[in-house]
Amino acid sequence: MSSTTTTQTTGRARTWSVTEHLEDILGTVRALEPIELQLLDAQGCVLVEDITVSLSLPPFDNSSMDGYAVRTADVEGASEEFPAVLTVVGDAAAGQAEQYTVGAGEAVRIMTGAPLPPGAEAVVPVEWTDGGTGGGPAAGMNPHSAAPEGASGEVRVHRPAPARAHVRDKGSDVRPGDLALKAGTVLGPPQIALLAAIGRGTVRVHPRPRVVVISTGSELIQPDEVLAPGQIYDSNSFAMTAAARDAGAIAYRVGAVSDDAEELRSTIEDSLIRADLIITTGGVSVGAYDVVKEALAHVGDEDEPGSGVEFRTLAMQPGKPQGFGTIGSEHTPLLALPGNPVSSYVSFELFVRPAIRALAGLPDLHRPTVRAQLVLDKAVTSPAGRRQFLRARHNEGTATLVGGSGSHLIAALAHADALVVIPEDVTSVEPGAEVEVVLLG
Amino acid sequence: MSSTTTTQTTGRARTWSVTEHLEDILGTVRALEPIELQLLDAQGCVLVEDITVSLSLPPFDNSSMDGYAVRTADVEGASEEFPAVLTVVGDAAAGQAEQYTVGAGEAVRIMTGAPLPPGAEAVVPVEWTDGGTGGGPAAGMNPHSAAPEGASGEVRVHRPAPARAHVRDKGSDVRPGDLALKAGTVLGPPQIALLAAIGRGTVRVHPRPRVVVISTGSELIQPDEVLAPGQIYDSNSFAMTAAARDAGAIAYRVGAVSDDAEELRSTIEDSLIRADLIITTGGVSVGAYDVVKEALAHVGDEDEPGSGVEFRTLAMQPGKPQGFGTIGSEHTPLLALPGNPVSSYVSFELFVRPAIRALAGLPDLHRPTVRAQLVLDKAVTSPAGRRQFLRARHNEGTATLVGGSGSHLIAALAHADALVVIPEDVTSVEPGAEVEVVLLG
Known part of the structure; x- marks a missing residue:
């Protein structure tokens, strides 16, 4: 973490901007140590070596x-x-x-x-x-x-x-000494074809990040079980696992852990062995049962430099409470996301997806953004000093909001394909205004 | 296959257009029988049922x-x-x-x-x-x-x-009887989140197609082996496997089979049990060792209606010789692609990828296409009566060719991200001409 991250887990900590939080994450996360993989296991991975050709293609007339x-x-x-x-x-x-x-x-x-x-x-x-x-x-x-x-x-x-x-002619395609692929190339099917053609059965790449997903909350039960009063279904562990895979990770869904700090701590410690990144959802706010905050004060080796997870108030909506840091002797990055399904999903898009792609060494960390005209019946308001992300559908230069701004409106999220960004200094947006739109693709 | 496909495997068969061949394939391939899958196993799949909500979300105030x-x-x-x-x-x-x-x-x-x-x-x-x-x-x-x-x-x-x-409020997100997701929805992370949230642990979807990839050629050896005179490395089985995965399939790489009709026949028959689609490369031209043609006259139950693979001359470059049909008692579709790496790759993009996506029941079968200005030093020629596909890089409204038109130029293919389409009736394209470009994404 950067040296400026000195606020602590309680008290009136300063508010972080979305940009500052993301910069802190990307300043901490490094591309994973390269490993030698079989060609087809390296699909989608980033090459870390220049590949020079050692034969002629074709090898003979x-x-x-x-x-x-x-x-x-x-x-x-x-x-x-x-x-x-x-x-x-x-x-x-x-x-x-x-x-x-x-x-x-x-x-x-x-x-x-x-x-x-x-x-x-x-x-x-x-x-x-x-x-x-x-x-x-x-x-x-x-x-x-x-x-x-x-x-x-x-x-x-x-x-x-x-x-x-x-x-x-022999060598009319490539010749010995030619540069076949440069370090940094993402290995898609044609690149794998070329590597096979020049006889390379294995390549050195950044491996796909292994992401462990843990949702927290004593109220959570698994789908297909019968809801008792006060219970809800765990959706975050499914959503985050699917989203992590979508971002290129190998994702392990641990599922829901109850609001017990000791249980969560031991689950996280058990997960370190197979994690390049840990995601938790829930338990990061100011409540008396916000167990992620409580548990993470004592995970791993906190004497190691760079260890420790910090909980922050972000100037964004949804997604105000966020935790980030590294834990354990390997300084495994951990992102603690809020528990509301829409909050955790937006947080994933803004912070976790870029982190996964940075771990993979991929060149494009961010979703594409476009400008679009906002289709509205009447003006929408946005809280001063917070960057708001509204769920929307994007179509040919326009964006239409779906659902309301409530962070629990997961049904609306499932029909959105874009996020409309309302900047911190804007408190009202008129119909037809031009806005920034993140395409969720 | 359509009733017009009466040409035979030898002799002066008629020439098929790219469009006719594709229409024949898409007229034959049907979305796979739906199965009930666990949520995370259904990621990327197409829902075949309307999902109606049976509870309120939130379930309580x-x-x-x-x-x-x-x-x-x-x-x-x-x-x-x-x-x-x-x-x-x-x-x-x-x-x-x-x-x-x-x-x-x-x-x-x-x-x-x-x-x-x-x-x-x-x-x-x-x-x-x-x-x-x-x-x-x-x-x-x-x-x-x-x-x-x-x-x-x-x-x-x-x-x-x-x-x-x-x-x-209880039910402010969804209420019993609400339609959560419509049949035909592709299940991405937010849709999986919604399904979990409403308690659905499994869903009925078209499964991901299982694709078996077989390359043919006695000259083929595996990467990392030592080339003897006259041998080349098998790249097609790697390229097609990676491309099939990229298109959403579960792909099995059988690898290279020698030019022996009996061996190939038995390999294909053994593969039927795990294949929703079979791809072969090589052995489809007019030579005396074009074993795919030879073998496929006798695979599976040819008395079954609709069975049989037909070999065709297509009005395209690269990719002139192509085979397509169904084999075995399940009428498993088989696409026999030419053996040159660039030919098989272009053929995959044009014919196999849409077939895989049709098997998956996906709505978008085709790659996006755009118009772009062709950047050239001098005019390029194109054979009359054949649709030509040139490898190119696309950038902000322009397309620049990479490599030559030789179908063995696999090194150039690995640096392309688009195909420039030169129509059948065009024999020369001037620098700066507007052309259709298929974005390989």
Whole structure:
């Protein structure tokens, strides 16, 4: 944490802006130590090394067509009326061990991708020949297994071919020493294809962050159980787990822990072994049962420099109470989010998602934002000095609010695809005003 | 397949347009049979049922603040100078079994989310009181475990509160009978949050399609092995597996099978049990070792109506030879893609990705397309009668080609983020021309 974060967990602490809190988080969280992963396990990860090519691609001159490998002099002037008649000495198929040489007056029947045989200078596509049938132009070859005689006999070539026609040159794609991919590249399917093609079965990347999600609250029960009076269903642990995965993490849902500091403390300590980041929800406000605050004063090794979680009042709505810090000997970052489902979701988008992406070493930490015109029946108010985030639907340059501003309106959240940002110094927004919109994508 | 698909695997078959081939695929592929999945297993899936709410959210009137539940008459006219002094009869914490009643002159200390006690009409935030300390305005409460005396004694209230102040009404979010989510909704984190919140632990969705990826070619070896003459590394099975996952599938990489029809046939038959879609690469052209063509004449139960894979010539570049059909008793769709890495990748984007998304029941089958200005040094040519797809980088309304048009230029593909589409009737494109661009995202 930055040296300015000296406020404590109780008392009239200063209020943090959204920007300050985010800067503190991103100033603390570092990209995870690189590890060597199998190619497909590295999908979506960020490369930490420049990848230099050590072979040529293609590794050898090869045919780009199914046809016949020939000497150009032998097919000079060939036509359908006056074909060049060549002796087929064998097949060149991709991956075949035997190799034939093309002498004067000879041809090798060759398949796409097969090495150009010694002596051959060009390939004529099978459609430019009689395919060895003695008839008219061929449409293709018969399967070798059914008609092995196609690899011998005579072929009539109907058109000439210049040198290197239908030949892919060795090294025309990449050559030894070429830079295939730069450190910092995100490995999507085409990048994985290139790595496989140049023979790299493993790569060094920042691994996907492992995120442990713990919701807190004695009132929480699991979906499909029967609600007793005063109970509600735990939704935050599901929402945060799904959102963490969506941000690129491997997420572990611990689920709901009751408002007992000792139980929470031990759950958090047990989670450290598998966590690159811990998220808690609930228990961060000013109440007498706000157990996350209570528990985190004693987690892990607080003598380690940089350890400790700080609880803050943020100048935002929803999401005013927030906790952030690092715990344990590994200084594992922990974000303690408020318990209202909408508050925790907005907090995730603003703070946790960028933290996960920073741990992954990804270049784009933030959701895209656009300007849009706010569609409203009447003006909406916003508290002075707090940045408000309203749930909205974005469509072609406009944003329409869904649901109200209550932080428990989870039904409305499920129909939103954007957050409308009302700055701290704005207390009322008129219909048609231009606003900043975060696209939740 | 449509009734017009009567061409056969050999001979001078008609040429299919990209659009015709895609329409045939999408006319054949159906969304997978719905299954009931645990919430987090349903992430990214499409709901097949309307979800109606069977409870109220919140399920009971509850406090939106940490504070004191009071009768409004008792705090009328209260100020810091002339506080209302109330007897604290106990705590109302979320999830707590005991419930206290607020009588005249009494208050219950209440936590955010706790049920409003009988007798109480409003909540005053703790910051509007002395917090039971007898001092000035409180900043918060002390933890109950450390200071249980906060649940008794007296509290001084400094401000009045109207009826229902800081109370979230039962059912203010959703009520029984409300439609929570419509069939067809894609389940992202906020939708999963809502489902959990209303007590749904499982939902009926189209499952994620299981895609089996098989590359073919006797020349293929695995990355990290040592290349012998004539061999190349298998990249397609990696690329297609990664791309299938990227499209939302559960992908199984079988890897490379040699050019032996019997081996390929048995591999495909073994894969049917775990496949909603099979992708093969290579072996679809006119050569004598094009084993996919050979093998697929005999896979599965060809007496079943709708079975059979058809090999076609498409009016496109790259990607001219393509196979498509259904195999086995379940009519599992199979797409046989050409073997050149760039051809198979472009074919995946055009045909396989939409097929996977159709199997998943997703609403958006296609990549977004935009118009862009083509940045070029000199005009590029394009074959008449074929739709050409060129690899490009897209940036702010412009597209710049990367690499050449050779279908083996996999290095260039790894640096592209878009495909430039040159229509069938265009044979030359000038610098600065406006073109259609598929964003690979």
